Amino acid sequence: MQERQALGGKVLTVPFKVCAAIVLIGLFFLGKRFIFGIGSVTNMNDGYPWGIWIAYDVVVGTALACAGYSIALIVYVFNKGEYSPLVRPALMTSMFGYTLAGISVIFDIGRYWQAYNIFLPWLSNLHSVMFEVALCIGTYILVLWMEFAPTLLEKFKAARLQARLNRIIFVFIALGILLPTMHQSSLGTMMLMAGHKLSPLWWSGFLPLLFLITAVVIGYAAVIFESLIASVAFKRPLELHLLSKISALMPWLLGLYLVIRIEDVNLRGYLPLAFEGGLLGNLFLLENLLLLAALLILAYPNNRQNPRLLFIASCAMLLGGSMYRFNTYIVGFDPGTGWRYFPSVPELFITFGIIAAEVMAYLWFVKTLPVLPKFTKA
């Protein structure tokens, strides 16, 4: 069993305080939203009923939070126990990401006080993709907390409870792999219904598969990104040998994605749209070029040993994958009656507040809980 330790040190650092200030601004606008309605703080409208709260906080946010999913997939299914030092930090970012996505949904939905209606058997609509996504994400948040529970129990030295949980943890680990597979692809299925309102560069019968692959790609990229940043910020040795190994899988996954993505648009006859020079065409190209760049960097084993190139590749994957999702939900969406949408400042601050809360929770947890692997200074 891998030893882990809390980093220790002061929690109330300058970055922590800056984040707290952003959270406070977000809370102010959130208050306004609950008193005066969603229209009082956002630019969402009847043409663009979903803004960044859904497109970023949920659709991109949960993909960024697929670190736990991606690592669990490789550690438990492909039996690569050697990667287990990456598990806890990955699970933790997933737990925060999903929990905050769940909370931000409550800010976004208009009639939040009866949100539980979805789960009342006589009201549940089993045909609704949204129902499936809500059920899966809701369950997955619980599963993530259960998967992370051993860390908390270790801290509070609750040995008996820990032993009991360990006996059934495999059920949660299995669910932790199944549920994201389901809802991450369903996030793509959701936009099938937008039909002609979504640009043919993004609307496709392959939406579920492409969303699933981007979830895994973004999840791995988040693991690499988080590990490199944590090593530099907390002055710990790089986990390079592990990162370069998991990166070896990426060129294949990216290659598969790009072939499906481009060939799908091509077969439907819309590829010329990409080269017309318009905003949508350029974004389509940029999105795929970023992923292609990551593929080319990671295709060479030597590059995978280079932390700088690993970092660049992970950023390209995070950006390219997130752009694909963002464009599917917002930029490529056009209701066709002259509606326009660009997020308002208060709307942005509520999203910034959520990100800041996530950073604060991360800092607090790694300093006080046994999350990162133990190491002794040489």
Next chain:
Amino acid sequence: MKIRRRDLLKGIAASGLLVAAEQSPAQAKRARKDLPPNAVGILYDSTLCIGCKVCEYACKQANNMPVEHTSSKEVMWDDPQDLSAKTLNIIKRYGVEGPKDTVEGFAFIKRHCMHCLDPACVSACPASALVKNPENGVVTYNKKACIGCRYCQVACPYNIPKFEWDSPFPEIVKCQLCAHLLVKGGISACCAACPTGASLFGPVEKLRSEAKRRMAMEPGEYYDFPVANIDGTEVQQHRAGAYVQHIYGERELGGSQVLYLAGVPFASLGLPELPEDSYVALADGIQYAIYKGMVYPLVVLGGLIYIIRNREEKKE
């Protein structure tokens, strides 16, 4: 090096399985939906509409909707620019290019819920707040079930459902074909009020044949046109317009219970050109192919539990 190759093979195998599970998205479609047994709807004939907007007024009266002022000028009447949370029904005027003597340079169109046979909003709604009546096919909204997620707005191909953006307790707002009047044996307020029969209420089957009768008329000749209710008694004589030979709503996205006739191309009236299969049927088909009634996910879960349990035991 050996380990890496094995990793890759596994990766490829897993991806292959995913693609196979996905099948061919183009073929995954479920069957179209039939007309409900007692389906009622509206036939709107753009060539008969004089743009008087009495239907807008009648709609607001019947549904208790507030007036809406959008212009900064002092006006005595409400002047909605489009459907909104305050306006369920609207007459719009579109300028049309063409010879003045045939189309006079413009045409009217009436917009409200189409009451689709396979409504995207109903399929999208996670809490069954939007339902299609199995008897008359009217799509109604229940605020007690609605969670305000607005997926119906994203899904509706006609941009019909509207949301109360400025309310702390918002609702979705849309035309419900005056369902509250139908239960009392009445008809939709807009049709009852229409002075020329441009909005005609009735059973959808009858409205379809009426639309076909009109398309076969000799333009410029006088014919009888039923007013308000196709099953009613009031009839007016009008010159037949030069109809476009297409009933909008008969086949679009699997069909709807509101039908349109016009003398100008529908695209110039702001009605999108749509395929005959609904996006709902496609999305449902793909979901079904992936999940096969939750059988696949359960099988996968069983497999995962087996693999992980084995690995955990070996570790100990």
